Amino acid sequence: MAILKVDNVSFNYPDKNIIKDFSFEVEKGDFVCIVGTNGTGKSTLLKLILNLLKPDKGNIYIDGENSKNFKSFNKISYVSQKATDFNSGFPATVTEVVSAGLYPKYGFFKFISKKEREKKVLNALKTVGMAEYSDRIIGRLSGGQQQRVFIAKALVNNPSIIFLDEPTVGIDVKAVDSICCLLGDLNKKFGITIIMVTHDISSIIYHSNKILQISDDGNVRVVSSEEFGKETIGKHVHHHN
Amino acid sequence: MDILIDIFSQGYMQRAFFVALLISIITPLIGNVIVLKRLSSIGDALSHSSLAGVAVGLCFGFNPIISAIILSVIAALIIEYIRGAFPNYSEMATAVVLSFGVGIAAIFSGFTGNAANFDNFLFGSIIATSIFDLYTVIIMSVIVIVTVLILFRELFYITFDEEGAKLSGVSVKRINLVFTIVTAVVVSIAAKTVGALVISSLMIIPVACAMTVSKSYKSNVMLSVLFAMFFTVSGLVVSSVYDLKPGGTIVLIGIIVLLILLCISKRR
Numbered sequence: 001m002a003i004l005k006v007d008n009v010s011f012n013y014p015d016k017n018i019i020k021d022f023s024f025e026v027e028k029g030d031f032v033c034i035v036g037t038n039g040t041g042k043s044t045l046l047k048l049i050l051n052l053l054k055p056d057k058g059n060i061y062i063d064g065e066n067s068k069n070f071k072s073f074n075k076i077s078y079v080s081q082k083a084t085d086f087n088s089g090f091p092a093t094v095t096e097v098v099s100a101g102l103y104p105k106y107g108f109f110k111f112i113s114k115k116e117r118e119k120k121v122l123n124a125l126k127t128v129g130m131a132e133y134s135d136r137i138i139g140r141l142s143g144g145q146q147q148r149v150f151i152a153k154a155l156v157n158n159p160s161i162i163f164l165d166e167p168t169v170g171i172d173v174k175a176v177d178s179i180c181c182l183l184g185d186l187n188k189k190f191g192i193t194i195i196m197v198t199h200d201i202s203s204i205i206y207h208s209n210k211i212l213q214i215s216d217d218g219n220v221r222v223v224s225s226e227e228f229g230k231e232t233i234g235k236h237v238h239h240h241n
Numbered sequence: 242m243d244i245l246i247d248i249f250s251q252g253y254m255q256r257a258f259f260v261a262l263l264i265s266i267i268t269p270l271i272g273n274v275i276v277l278k279r280l281s282s283i284g285d286a287l288s289h290s291s292l293a294g295v296a297v298g299l300c301f302g303f304n305p306i307i308s309a310i311i312l313s314v315i316a317a318l319i320i321e322y323i324r325g326a327f328p329n330y331s332e333m334a335t336a337v338v339l340s341f342g343v344g345i346a347a348i349f350s351g352f353t354g355n356a357a358n359f360d361n362f363l364f365g366s367i368i369a370t371s372i373f374d375l376y377t378v379i380i381m382s383v384i385v386i387v388t389v390l391i392l393f394r395e396l397f398y399i400t401f402d403e404e405g406a407k408l409s410g411v412s413v414k415r416i417n418l419v420f421t422i423v424t425a426v427v428v429s430i431a432a433k434t435v436g437a438l439v440i441s442s443l444m445i446i447p448v449a450c451a452m453t454v455s456k457s458y459k460s461n462v463m464l465s466v467l468f469a470m471f472f473t474v475s476g477l478v479v480s481s482v483y484d485l486k487p488g489g490t491i492v493l494i495g496i497i498v499l500l501i502l503l504c505i506s507k508r509r
Contacts, residue, residue: 050408073410080404090277091452091461092401100398104409109391137456153405 001064003028003161003193004049009058011041011048018044020218022058026210028160031187031194033225035201036214042197045214046165049195050078063160073104077154079147079164088139094149095121095134101153124156125149128182144175151182155192162186164196168203180204205229248481256375257367257434258477261487263382264431265443265473269451269465270389271424272444276452277400283320283421284428284441286335289342290316291429292437295362296349305362306377306433313425316342321421325414365436365488367477374433381430388423392416397458436488443469446495453502472498 002025011019018041026032034042047053049060051067060067063075098121106112125131128148133141138149147167154162164183168176184207186192198204201211211228214220223231248254275283294312298305316338323334353359361369389396395416398406407413431440451464476491 052404052407071410073408076408078405078408080402087277087279089452090401090458091455092397092458093456096397096458097401100394100401100405101409103394103398103406103411108395108412135456 002026002061003030003063004195005061006045006049007059007061009048009055009060011044011053011055013044018218019048019055022220024212024220024222026193026195028193029187029191030210031184031208032196032210032212032222033201033204033208034195034197034212034214035199037216038199040214040216040218042199042214043165046163046195046197050076050163074157075160077101077157077159077162079150079154079162079167081166081169090139092138093134094125094130094136094138094141094152097138097149098124098153098156101156105157120156121152124152127155127186128152142175143171144179147171147175147179148182151179151186155186159192161193161195164194164198166197166199168198168200176200176203180207183207201228201232244482245478248478253368253370254481256372257370257487258474260370260375260378260434261367261473261477261491262470263378264434265447265469266466267382267385267427268431268440268443269447269469270385270462271420271427272448273462273465274396274400274420275424276445276448280331280335281441281445282332282335282339283424284444286320286339286342287313287316287425287428288432288437288440289339289346290425291342291432292362293342293345293349294429295432295437296346296353296359299353299358300349305358306374306429309362309429309432310426312342312345313429314422317421317425318418321418362432362437364486365432365434365439367434367487370434377430378434381426385423385427388419392420396420401458434488435491436486439488439492442492442495443472446492446499447472450495450499450502453499453506468495468498 004026006022006024009019009022022045034045036042044053048055049067051070062070063072065072099117102112102117102120122131122134125134128151130145130148130152133145138146141149168179171179180203183194183196183204187194187207196204205225205228208225210222211225212220212222213228249258275281291309291313294309295305297312298308320334320338323337324331327333350359395406395411398409398411399413399416403413428440435443447465447469450468451461455461455464472491472495476494477487479485479494480487480490
């Protein structure tokens with residue numbers, strides 16, 4: 001069964017018909033990049049999937065559950081463009097930020113022991129290579145380090161799917177490459193399905209297996225990364241193992 | 242020393258001291274969320290609305306604290322509504338409500354009869370704390386402390402990343418509403434004791450001081466409470482010894498400490 005199913009979804013902003021009759025499926029373990037030029041509705045599509053916006057028509061199913069009544073918050077995680085719009089003066093440690101990601105697992109008025117929480121947070125930080133920064137204030141880290149911490153926050157809950165909205169915006173090129181490698185590892189080693197909106201496909205295409213392309217005329221198509229690479233970058237794409 | 246012993250041996254002063262301490266615990270608890278959500282002006286908007294409530298109460302012969310609470314809660318709901326309607330312009334909501342509060346307060350304060358009574362709410366009358374005020378502040382403090390403790394994780398998450406909190410299953414709208422109403426009630430009750438024009442400072446300044454030295458969110462919350470307690474105690478003592486307005490003295494001490502901390506942190 002598809003882990004994500006978008007079924008005939010349409011969405012209009014008051015002045016613009018942005019998404020029209022979109023249908024596609026994502027299988028468990030896929031690494032999908034959503035690409036398209038500005039204004040084609042990449043982030044809107046992600047917001048619709050995450051139920052931050054309501055579709056005018058159609059349905060979206062995450063692991064069989066309709067997104068309109070979605071309650072299995074522990075199955076999904078989300079990483080935004082935090083590194084660019086993040087309040088750098090916020091007095092929170094890396095551990096406090098990552099701990100917040102545990103909320104969906106336990107919910108309102110349910111608590112876990114400090115020891116268990118620390119163990120889960122440390123494991124997530126080790127996975128993203130940020131364990132030694134656990135006591136640092138998040139705002140004092142570089143953009144790339146902050147985004148690694150936000151990926152740890154997404155990971156701490158052992159999600160089945162991680163959604164990312166342009167996670168490499170505002171980060172230097174070297175850090176972009178290492179974040180792309182990290183996402184590739186999470187997908188291959190841990191089997192986490194990754195769905196990522198991006199405008200810069202060049203670094204991430206080597207780690208993804210599918211590209212969901214939204215064209216300027218509003219059509220959507222899903223192609224393999226190899227095929228997309230041949231068409232747009234003009235070279236073969238070899239997956240990193 | 243004898244003067245201090247003499248001052249604090251008075252029953253009214255002990256009562257004032259206790260009420261001031263409670264207010265200094267609850268205001269930064271609220272203030273942390275307000276400051277870090279970049280909504281510092283919400284305290285001003287609600288305190289001016291509470292003043293409007295006081296003026297209406299005094300004008301029509303209701304208990305001014307009750308009418309202040311009602312108007313502040315209405316103002317808080319209007320703020321939440323406007324913030325929902327214009328999510329990218331949340332500061333606009335506080336500006337609209339502040340103007341609304343000032344407008345009503347200005348109109349009705351002219352008909353209150355006893356101007357001194359209205360002034361008490363402007364600058365506070367902590368020394369004249371009644372038994373009713375004492376019990377009101379105790380009950381409110383318990384409600385605020387319990388609410389903030391129960392919602393600590395949720396408030397942190399919403400303050401830090403509202404969208405992320407929503408996607409993690411936090412009832413963002415409901416918690417924002419509860420928090421705004423609690424803020425409105427705190428502002429109204431504290432306005433009687435430390436003054437409507439001063440209360441928002443007591444929410445903001447201790448948090449600002451804590452931010453210059455804290456090493457985590459949790460330590461920021463605890464330090465802000467300690468700073469607020471220090472400002473309040475020292476402000477009460479200084480105002481008693483030199484016969485000054487307690488509310489103003491508390492805030493000025495806070496600002497002096499903040500300036501010193503800012504100078505020190507700039508040098509580091």
